[in-house]
Amino acid sequence: MRTIRSTHRRAAVLAGFTAVALAASPGLTACSSTSSSSSAAGNSSGSASVPSVPAGAVYQFDDQRNQNTDTTTDPAVFKNTAVRIQLSDDLAKAVPAGKKLDVKSFTLTTKGFPSGMCRTDIDIEYAPGGLEVLKSYSTEYSYYDSKGVRIVKKATVPERVGLGIGVGPTSSVSAVPSDDSLKKGDFITEDFSHITSVAQCGEEVAGL
Amino acid sequence: MYIPVNRSTSPFAHAAVQTSKDPNDPALSVTGEVNGADIGVSGKWEPASSSNS
Numbered sequence: 620m621r622t623i624r625s626t627h628r629r630a631a632v633l634a635g636f637t638a639v640a641l642a643a644s645p646g647l648t649a650c651s652s653t654s655s656s657s658s659a660a661g662n663s664s665g666s667a668s669v670p671s672v673p674a675g676a677v678y679q680f681d682d683q684r685n686q687n688t689d690t691t692t693d694p695a696v697f698k699n700t701a702v703r704i705q706l707s708d709d710l711a712k713a714v715p716a717g718k719k720l721d722v723k724s725f726t727l728t729t730k731g732f733p734s735g736m737c738r739t740d741i742d743i744e745y746a747p748g749g750l751e752v753l754k755s756y757s758t759e760y761s762y763y764d765s766k767g768v769r770i771v772k773k774a775t776v777p778e779r780v781g782l783g784i785g786v787g788p789t790s791s792v793s794a795v796p797s798d799d800s801l802k803k804g805d806f807i808t809e810d811f812s813h814i815t816s817v818a819q820c821g822e823e824v825a826g827l
Numbered sequence: 828m829y830i831p832v833n834r835s836t837s838p839f840a841h842a843a844v845q846t847s848k849d850p851n852d853p854a855l856s857v858t859g860e861v862n863g864a865d866i867g868v869s870g871k872w873e874p875a876s877s878s879n880s
Contacts (some may be wrong), residue, residue, distance in 0.1 A: 680830075680840055680859040694845070694856035702855050704842050706830055710861065714839060721831045725842075731850025739846060739855070821848035 670726055670742065672703040679707035701728045721749030729824075730798075737820040738801060742813055750811060 676697050705724035706714075714720065726742040792806045795815050806815045816824045830840040840861045847854040 678857045694858040696854055696856045698854040727855055729846050729853045729855050731853040735850055737846040737850060820846050820850045823843055823845045
């Protein structure tokens with residue numbers, strides 16, 4: 620029997636940081652922004668309002684690395700634009716037989732504030748049937764449990780939608796937080812369509 | 828974040844995303860990784876059209 624610990628290495632690293640995280644920081648004023656107004660201010664209606672992205676701002680893992688062997692790949696950097704993350708056609712062809720994608724793409728925008736905080740908004744575009752599949756599991760780890768794997772960690776909400784946001788507890792919200800009510804943390808809308816991550820600029824906002 | 832395959836428990840690919848340190852010059856850096864075990868390779872990934880043919 621295998622034992623599954625959190626797949627989110629960074630979540631463990633930042634556990635102490637989270638404990639002393641900033642309290643609410645209302646009234647933040649943006650310095651400048653790569654985010655569209657539709658994504659950053661109250662968009663909670665789902666994938667239909669995913670921001671548009673120029674062709675050059677689609678990240679398709681063309682310069683990806685093998686997670687087990689390659690630690691040298693430089694990141695792709697995107698300024699003043701929303702960024703869409705999705706699989707290239709070639710990678711989609713390599714999806715293991717019998718499996719299908721749950722998420723078609725993630726679209727990210729970010730905005731900085733004079734306080735040094737940044738908000739990153741993530742719109743999730745689900746593949747057909749993907750959201751229903753994810754909702755059918757009460758927790759990510761119920762899947763492991765069904766496979767006879769001992770569970771050592773409770774799932775968090777973003778893990779249910781396949782996001783590894785590791786900076787602290789995630790709150791389920793009815794609407795995306797506005798700039799005037801921002802506080803540090805991660806917030807996912809109740810319909811699983813959007814996540815807002817608020818953290819110190821320069822921090823990794825999502826991923827392992 | 829993951830680009831999940833089938834379930835979020837099977838992250839075929841994922842991307843680490845980081846904001847820039849300067850709030851006046853916001854940017855996103857993205858580093859993507861793929862699960863070598865899922866795609867059947869042990870070294871650096873190459874596009875399926877050349878490595879999996």
